[in-house]
Amino acid sequence: MLQNTSSDNATASTPLLEEDRNRGGGGCSSWWRKVLDVEEAKTQILFSLPMILTNFFYYAIPLVSVMFAGHLGHLELAGATLANSWAIISGIALMTGLSGALETLCGQGFGAKEYRMLGIYLQASCITSFIFSIVVSIFWFYTEPILILLRQEPDVSKTAALYIRYLIPGLFAFGFIQNILRFLQTQSIVIPPVFLSAFPTALHFGIAYALVHRTSLGFKGAPLAASVSLCISMLLLAVYVICSKRFGPTWQGFSFESFSFILANLKLALPSAAMVCLEYWAFEILVLLAGLMPNSELTTSLIAMCVNTEAITYTITYGLSAAASTRVSNEFGAGNIDKAKIAMAVSLKLTVLLALIVVSTLAFGHNIWAGFFSDSREIIKEFASLTPFLAISIAFDSVQNVLSGVARGRGWQHLAVYVNLATFYFIGMPIALLLGFKLKLYARGLWIGLICGLFAQTCTLLLITFCRNWTKMDIPAMNREIETQV
Template sequence: MSSEKSYLESTEALLTDVGHRRRDDGERWWWWWKRVLDVEEARRQVLFSLPMIVSNVSFLSITLVSVMFAGHLGELQLAGATLANSWATVTGFAFMTGLSGGLETLCGQGFGAKLYRMLGIYLQSSCIISCFFSIIISILWFYTEPILVLLQQDAQISKTAALYIKYLIPGLFAYGFVQNILRFLQTQSILVPLVWFSVIPMSIHLGVAYALVNWTDLGFTGAPLAASISLWISFLSFSVYVFFAKEFEKTWEGFSLDSFRCVLTNLKLSLPSAAMVCLEYWAFELLVLFAGLMPNSELNTSLIAMCVNTEAIAYMITYGLSTTASTRVSNELGAGHPTRAKNAMAVTLKLSILLALAIVLVLAFGHNIWAASFSSSSLIINQFASMTPFLLISITIDSFQGVLSGVARGSGWQLLAAWVNMGTFYFIGMPIAVLLAFKFKLYAKGLWIGLICGLSSQAGVLLLISLCRKWSKIEFSEEVDRETRIFV
């Protein structure tokens, strides 16, 4: 009996000791993980980035869906719509997205500094700027056909693309306004409406595009018109929400003439921000043009186009972290907490690496399936497999630099970052790409290695700027009173 009691006591002691050890191991693991990553900040950033990803993908899908509907009408219509969408993105939509980047500094830091009234004024000034540049871009779009012919594009395809893009002009204005409102909401961490007012218009767009293309006499032109209608639906939905929602009682006090006085302040940030975005977009488009000059141009162009599209889709996911970094950094700087801003940047960089690794693993094991969605040619699928290692490297670096670009926008370093993009892409990346592709005859691989060199240089310089530049300097705007405080 005593031996049985002794056995039970020893067993109980052993189980207690094991429980303590497990609890100690768990506490030790949690302590180590908190040292590696600020868990609370990471959780906040993940919850912030998810709605941004959904919103960005939805607005990207509106124009892509229109191209798909147009493409089902014939090969000429597909070629014309694809060329028009590419031209519209490079010359219009990317520029409008970049212009709204000024608000990431102005509204982000204004909200952190509790200068709530200024957010609505900055939003109005940004819409004035977007409207002005939309008019200029619209004039350019009216001359799409002669410009494309001048760029050695097929005459018939250029004519079809010009017809398509004319019906996208109304959508350009709405797209610019939407991007501004997105930044206005984003910098205040108002996220749920971003999802609703992007997903719902996207869902409506499917029906509108189908009806205009198949049930009316518009046919081909119904596809771009549907995109314009859907973008205006989204803008009007956002506008009604901003005008009447209680969340904006402090940040939206109605229209004000003060917005005109802030235009110059806004331009100093929005134009460099637009340059940041466009310089990067144009670098990718140059790769496609270079591929068309190679001996086996059809194969190389297909490969580079597949890689560019894959990189763009991956970046749409990581762009959510870029906007998160921009918002967190600008809010903390506006509140006068540069140390917290740096901590937010560090957390976002760690999350970007984790996210990039997840995308890389999926692509590494599923690259053949992914390539088959673009082409049924075994040659292209095999060649894409040989490009995959280089693509994985570029996606990882692009994710890292995307966060640093967001930090630059949140800190008001747009002009400096634009010069960085110019130097790294066009004086380092592109020359190396041309040299490897044409001189050393590496062709598509050479082009992508050059891009990797450009991305690596860009990420390295932006990281150096983020680590060395002072984050606490304050500049006061001369155009408006001291409420327009900006951290630079």
């Protein structure tokens, strides 16, 4: 399917190129085509923009609940914020990572035209997410003693524990949502999820207001509203997949056969989850370290502002990461290794361009941006001094985000886990501790250590991407082998 489209594009471009040459503009056109594959870039841009919107809408639901809780008082704001951060690093990141197995399995399966297997992979991944959601839910019930052990305020820990318990149903729903999104993403179906995510997000404002202010639930209504809205989102996506005729080849109903693929799914899901979690945890550790420094209130505020800024830019470049993963896995499944490499190269060029735009915006508007977080002149001034370091980290993080997408599409999650573990925890963190505490560079030292980790991570992923043997993984052969065993 995809290779036919690419062939048509290539064929159509030839007379256009000849026409440009006849007009005397052939040199410019030829140069531009050497710099960037225009058709591939257009495909990826049109793919990534809806992905960015969908991702934003789903992550906005729990954020809006925190805002509603925060207006009830300072303790409620502190508890809800802490609970949301704890939920992200202990559950949300895990669910997002587990769904990464589908980027490999469904992406390559779709490219190989093994359409029936996509529905089987989806069910196997949902079973995996459900099991891990149960484990995380049990873990969440002990949130209060864990947070106290991490030296958080007892009252805030108690409030956060109450908040997160009502968020448990939302955890299950979020896991299913991520799996269905990957199922759609690998088939390049990205427009419908925008509307299916925007509607429950808009509805969430009304649900949160009603439960928080119009019932006796009060504070507990905020996380419960997030759970309700996420469940509605999950049901909308599920109904769309089950009832839409366009999924006839890829969704053929529920099947017990999916249980046979749980192990195959886990072999990719666990490394995918580790990839995501190791990176999330590294940023959160920086915030915790900032709290141990002299003038911890200022240092923590600065690091938190940098982490939030980095997270927002990560969300933007995630669209290109998803595009890279899908295009690489689809072309790989179809056996078009050269086209997969071209897609990878185009993704890297686009993310460098996007990073330059973000960094330039931050360079000229850092004071305005800092003003959204705080009115303190001291914090704004200190953030300005950190801006060059933040710009460097955003540049490296944008490139590694796309390279991680290539790794998921190619099935190299296990290699990326080792890379993230080594670069963040054996290079970045020791340097951050040395510069931040020993050499007393404080916030700058912590962020320079992170930059060192990101630089090492990006360089290593580049080496893997360009030096590793790009031979085709025979997904259909694996399917036949497992089907024979069953």
